[in-house]
Every structure is written in C-alpha cells, then in structure tokens.
Amino acid sequence: MIRRPFSVHPRQQILNAAPRHRHLGRFGLKTKTNNKTTAKKKKNHPSSPQDRIILASFRATTSGCNGRASVPERAGLPVQTSGVFQRLQGLKALYSSTDVANLYLAKGSGKSLHDMIIYQSQTIYPLWNNMVDAVREGKNQNEKTFGLPPEDIFQAIYRSEEEKLKFMGLMNSSWVLDGHDIVTAFNLSCFQEIVDLGGCTGALAREMAKAYPSSSITVFDLPQIVETAQKHFSQESNTVVFQSGDFFSGEIPPADLYVLARIIHDWPDEKCLTLLRKIYDTCKPGGGVLLVEALLFENRRGPVMAQIFSLNMLVQTEGRERPPSEYTRILNKSGFHNVQVCRTGKSYDAILAVR
Numbered sequence: 001m002i003r004r005p006f007s008v009h010p011r012q013q014i015l016n017a018a019p020r021h022r023h024l025g026r027f028g029l030k031t032k033t034n035n036k037t038t039a040k041k042k043k044n045h046p047s048s049p050q051d052r053i054i055l056a057s058f059r060a061t062t063s064g065c066n067g068r069a070s071v072p073e074r075a076g077l078p079v080q081t082s083g084v085f086q087r088l089q090g091l092k093a094l095y096s097s098t099d100v101a102n103l104y105l106a107k108g109s110g111k112s113l114h115d116m117i118i119y120q121s122q123t124i125y126p127l128w129n130n131m132v133d134a135v136r137e138g139k140n141q142n143e144k145t146f147g148l149p150p151e152d153i154f155q156a157i158y159r160s161e162e163e164k165l166k167f168m169g170l171m172n173s174s175w176v177l178d179g180h181d182i183v184t185a186f187n188l189s190c191f192q193e194i195v196d197l198g199g200c201t202g203a204l205a206r207e208m209a210k211a212y213p214s215s216s217i218t219v220f221d222l223p224q225i226v227e228t229a230q231k232h233f234s235q236e237s238n239t240v241v242f243q244s245g246d247f248f249s250g251e252i253p254p255a256d257l258y259v260l261a262r263i264i265h266d267w268p269d270e271k272c273l274t275l276l277r278k279i280y281d282t283c284k285p286g287g288g289v290l291l292v293e294a295l296l297f298e299n300r301r302g303p304v305m306a307q308i309f310s311l312n313m314l315v316q317t318e319g320r321e322r323p324p325s326e327y328t329r330i331l332n333k334s335g336f337h338n339v340q341v342c343r344t345g346k347s348y349d350a351i352l353a354v355r
Ligand SMILES: C[S@@+](CC[C@H](N)C(=O)[O-])C[C@H]1O[C@@H](n2cnc3c(N)ncnc32)[C@H](O)[C@@H]1O
Pocket: 154, 171, 172, 197, 198, 199, 200, 201, 204, 220, 221, 222, 225, 245, 246, 247, 248, 249, 260, 261, 262, 263, 266
C-alpha cells in the first residue's frame, strides 16, 4: 500500500506535535522562560527532510512572529484553537526564531527556503494526494489535481502568473544552497562559452559566473520565463546574459559547455535523446555537457531525497530520477563519451561528458 506523505496536513501536524514545549526546539524555535533559554540550542540543520518541511511550514505559517506578540494572532489563527501557544503564554514564555530558522526560513534571508516550502505545500502536496493513482497509471496527476491536460507539463506548471512565480522561486532557492558545490564538482574553467539550457531564474548561472569569472554564461529558457526572470529575480552579475527560445522546437546557441540542471529528469528517454543529440550537433569541438540531477543508487534503494524527487517527477512531469548508468547510456547514445560522475553529498549531483 502506498502511504500518503503525511496523514494530516503539515500545519495540523505541528499543532498536534507540539503540546510539550520542549518539542519546539525540533521545529527550530527557542522557548525562553524568565529570559532563560530552555530548549537545547540546535547546532545542525533539521535532521530529516520531513523535519525540514515541518519546520519550514511552521515558519511560513507563523511568518513575522518575533516573540513580542501573540503567536496565534500573528499567524492569523483563532486564539482558542492554539492550546499549545496558550499554555506557553500561561508560562510567560517568549518565542524567537533560532539562527537556523532565521537563515533558512525568514523571507528576507539570502539563503531562504521560503519559496520552496510554499511550492511544496501549495502545489506538490495536492499532487501527492493522488500518488496512488500516479503509481497505478504511471503518469502525472495534473489533470486530476488541477484539471489541466497531462501532456504539456510546463503549460500546467506555468498555468498562472502566480504559479509561474512560485515555481521559479522554488527553482531559485535550490541553488542558493547547493549551487556552489554543483558548479565546482568539476573544474569547468576550460569552457569559455557556457549555456545553461532551461536555466530559469539564472540562479545556477550566477554561481557559475562567480566560480568562472573569465567564462561567458548564457541562460536559455522559454520567452515568458526569461522575461519574468529579468523582472523579478535579482541579476547582480552582468556576466550572465539571457536568451529566449525553445530547446525542443527551435535552435539553441552554440557553446563549449551546455548545462542541463534538472532538465533530463522532466522527460522520458526519447525526448532526452532528441535534446542531447541536438546539443551534440551544436556543441563546439572539445566541448561538453554537464547534467545536474539527484542521482539514485544503481539498485534504486536510495538516497531518500532522490527517491522523493523521483516521486515528485512522477506526479508532476513525464520524467523520473535515474541512476548514473542510465545517464551514461543516454549520453553515449547521443554521441557523448568520457562520462564522469560526481556525487556531491548534497541534494543534487553532477555528470560531465565530452563531445
Ligand atoms: C525543472 S526546471 C529547471 C530550472 C533550472 N535549470 C534549475 O535547475 O533551477 C526546467 C526548466 O526548463 C525550462 N524549459 C522547459 N521546456 C523548455 C523548452 N522547450 N525550451 C527551453 N526551456 C524549457 C523551464 O522553463 C524551466 O525553467
């Protein structure tokens, strides 16, 4: 039997899970009584992805709370439903976000995961409600969940201006955390012209520009995405330029290195081969391709984050996460050779192949 990710909504889980205030430390909250910190200060990140999601949902729910006013009121919750807070207020407890929460959850932080959490809870979570059907049917659940045709996945993802911005926020926030590890997984300084195909907001491209200041970096994406990226996402590096187009139906710009970050995992093998063959034909001699994906183990029994991402792909796209041997096979089939794999130990890994 397929179990749903949470038996109750994450927000409810937080309220259920927190009746003893010592548990608040688990969610990244410090409790203070008589100005003494009573919860142990956590040095590390939350221990599991679920903890991270719960922690983050909590911060999203109570965004703006800084310990000086009633938490339920600030969170827009009816005061009488929040027994845990009342009880703590009875103890004259005060609350403030921990350093971890301030760093990863506060909206204004440079490393904020706020947009990721919003997308997970408002878009991915409803899709996961149809996970059983997704497994039975082997296809995405855009139609059942949102009433949208399953064929054009990006039409579904970009179904409104609001959804487009949320998705782009999600994409952007991943590279704020892991971008540097990805762009330095291999020494890419020999590649002069780099094109990030489907580069979205340009977040990974900006990390590239920082790591390889003498290379020129182009972000290539659909016209509406390029327009939104330039309007809404900060572009502090003028070494990154944007170009719009369609990598399936149109031409792609010539380059020494093509970056495909979280692109292959959206598509079935045939579409990946079509795209990689086009890249091979346009790539300059001596050039290469860098795939950035969450790599499964060869036996597919982990890592757990890659498995979860693969289920996300199932409910929302036409693709899946793959183990290194599958990427090697697709790359070789499209003409690339000398495939090197680097597991970064973070959420995403890197594969480099040359023409
Ligand atoms: C899963 S997102 C990955 C974004 C980015 N590479 C990252 O890792 O943050 C896929 C990206 O491919 C873009 N894309 C999808 N179909 C495309 C097409 N036919 N031509 C160009 N870009 C496309 C989407 O707009 C989106 O930005």
